[in-house]
Amino acid sequence: MNDSFRLIHNRAKQSSLTLFDPKFPQQKRFVEDPSKLKALWCTRRASKSFTAGLYMVKECLENPGVNCLFLGLTRESAKGIIWKDILKIIDHKHRLKCTFNGTALTMTFPNGSIIWVTGVDADEDEMNKLLGKKYRLVCLDESSLYTIDLRRLVYGVLKPAVADYRGTICMMGTSSNFTKGLFYDITNKLEPGWSMHTWSAHDNPYVAKQWQEELDEIDQKRPLFKETPLYRQWYLNEWVIDTDKLVYKFNADRNIFHDRPKGLSPAGWSYVLGVDLGFEDDSAFVVTAFHENDPTLYVVSTYNAKGMDITDVANKIKEFQRSYEVAKVIIDGANKQGVEEMQRRHGVPLTPSEKQDKVTFIELLNADLIQAHIKIHKNATNLIQELMGLVWKTTGDQIDLPKKEHPSLPNHLCDAFLYAWRYCYQYMAEPKTVKPVMGTKAWHDEENAKMWEKEREKLEELYNNDHFGPETY
Numbered sequence: 165m166n167d168s169f170r171l172i173h174n175r176a177k178q179s180s181l182t183l184f185d186p187k188f189p190q191q192k193r194f195v196e197d198p199s200k201l202k203a204l205w206c207t208r209r210a211s212k213s214f215t216a217g218l219y220m221v222k223e224c225l226e227n228p229g230v231n232c233l234f235l236g237l238t239r240e241s242a243k244g245i246i247w248k249d250i251l252k253i254i255d256h257k258h259r260l261k262c263t264f265n266g267t268a269l270t271m272t273f274p275n276g277s278i279i280w281v282t283g284v285d286a287d288e289d290e291m292n293k294l295l296g297k298k299y300r301l302v303c304l305d306e307s308s309l310y311t312i313d314l315r316r317l318v319y320g321v322l323k324p325a326v327a328d329y330r331g332t333i334c335m336m337g338t339s340s341n342f343t344k345g346l347f348y349d350i351t352n353k354l355e356p357g358w359s360m361h362t363w364s365a366h367d368n369p370y371v372a373k374q375w376q377e378e379l380d381e382i383d384q385k386r387p388l389f390k391e392t393p394l395y396r397q398w399y400l401n402e403w404v405i406d407t408d409k410l411v412y413k414f415n416a417d418r419n420i421f422h423d424r425p426k427g428l429s430p431a432g433w434s435y436v437l438g439v440d441l442g443f444e445d446d447s448a449f450v451v452t453a454f455h456e457n458d459p460t461l462y463v464v465s466t467y468n469a470k471g472m473d474i475t476d477v478a479n480k481i482k483e484f485q486r487s488y489e490v491a492k493v494i495i496d497g498a499n500k501q502g503v504e505e506m507q508r509r510h511g512v513p514l515t516p517s518e519k520q521d522k523v524t525f526i527e528l529l530n531a532d533l534i535q536a537h538i539k540i541h542k543n544a545t546n547l548i549q550e551l552m553g554l555v556w557k558t559t560g561d562q563i564d565l566p567k568k569e570h571p572s573l574p575n576h577l578c579d580a581f582l583y584a585w586r587y588c589y590q591y592m593a594e595p596k597t598v599k600p601v602m603g604t605k606a607w608h609d610e611e612n613a614k615m616w617e618k619e620r621e622k623l624e625e626l627y628n629n630d631h632f633g634p635e636t637y
Contacts, residue, residue, distance in 0.1 A: 192364045194361040195219045202358065202363050203350045203359070207400070209374075209375055215336070220279045220303060221258075221298050227300055228276055229275065231298060231299050237309060237310065248280060260274075304335045304337075321541055324459075327476065359582065364401065392406075399553065410554065411569055418534075420541075432456040432457055435451060441499050443473070447480075448579065450580040451488055452584040452588055456592075463539070465488070465541070466547045494583040495583070497516025511620070517583040543574065550576075
């Protein structure tokens with residue numbers, strides 16, 4: 165390193181020391197944490213995105229010629245978050261003399277380091293565009309809202325991309341409806357290897373006063389808002405699902421059963437098995453039961469597993485057929501080749517599922533759930549958890565139209581359940597006729613009624629045959 169370059173490098177390092185406000189120590193602690201996998205889990209207005217901007221600038225100032233990456237849900241949303249109101253402000257405040265390219269969304273430093281801003285949640289192809297590049301630091305904003313497979317993105321794409329620089333990956337976000345996935349697991353200490361930091365807007369010296377004023381206003385003018393999931397997510401940073409966004413209206417109090425009703429004839433039960441096929445995703449199986457004398461549909465057994473091939477699926481279907489005398493197997497018909505192989509080679513009779521108007525049939529199924537016409541066995545926890553976690557895809561706080569299930573959340577058991585439900589006929593059930601015991605009052609009353617009915621029929625027959633004349637009346 166020659167003297168002039170060393171001087172520039174030292175000045176850059178000196179500049180990086182002034183980036184952080186001593187009144188905001190949590191921010192500096194997060195940035196200086198030496199862990200290579202870090203998570204920042206905060207309320208709204210806690211300065212997560214600004215922290216990401218400062219962190220990337222620091223790395224670029226101290227490490228000539230490196231790349232840093234800021235990822236948002238989309239390229240436009242990422243630009244809206246960090247471009248003008250964060251990166252350009254930092255550049256102006258600290259006189260960094262960086263060059264901004266609004267087309268490529270790059271911020272280039274005098275020492276050759278670059279910050280690149282883009283989005284990755286539109287589809288899997290956006291993720292693949294990151295392959296083959298090297299990064300010193302990657303910051304993923306709004307980590308609780310991604311629809312793509314974050315595990316594949318982080319461990320399969322980004323982890324190798326930071327290896328050359330011995331770089332760092334940071335996930336940042338606030339709690340949301342999506343109580344599944346990598347960021348949820350990290351913040352709930354279910355995913356090892358991550359260093360987690362958390363603070364609230366009260367700790368951000370630039371908005372603490374305004375934040376408290378906003379909370380006071382809610383207390384005084386909108387107290388009922390405090391009972392909403394949105395308040396608990398944004399202001400308290402709690403993982404809670406907005407039930408209005410749930411795809412299925414399952415309720416544990418009305419839709420769980422322990423034992424099926426006693427006294428129903430064993431011969432009156434019918435069983436339908438729903439199957440959703442997967443390999444990298446789960447293959448899912450849901451056995452439903454309905455009775456000719458009971459208007460309730462019962463989910464009696466469930467199973468799901470990854471990596472099942474056609475033979476595995478066929479064997480599992482046969483196992484359920486032996487256990488429950490399954491009358492129909494309704495299967496995801498998208499894999500036509502697999503369905504045909506199961507029927508021809510394995511001798512498993514299958515009915516392809518109906519997939520048209522899925523949202524309409526979900527709403528009809530929900531009507532049965534709300535009226536407690538569907539009961540799910542308490543041990544079917546895999547299905548229950550899926551039902552309680554699956555929400556509609558949203559933009560901000562609004563459900564997208566037309567409605568679609570959130571693609572980052574598992575729905576395979578839910579689909580298998582929906583397939584089976586569409587072929588069940590519990591709504592045609594008729595109450596069982598119970599004959600009174602001979603000799604009881606009820607028995608005598610019934611016999612008398614039968615006798616009088618026979619006499620009435622005889623009189624009516626005589627009248628119709630003119631055995632009685634008008635003078636009889």
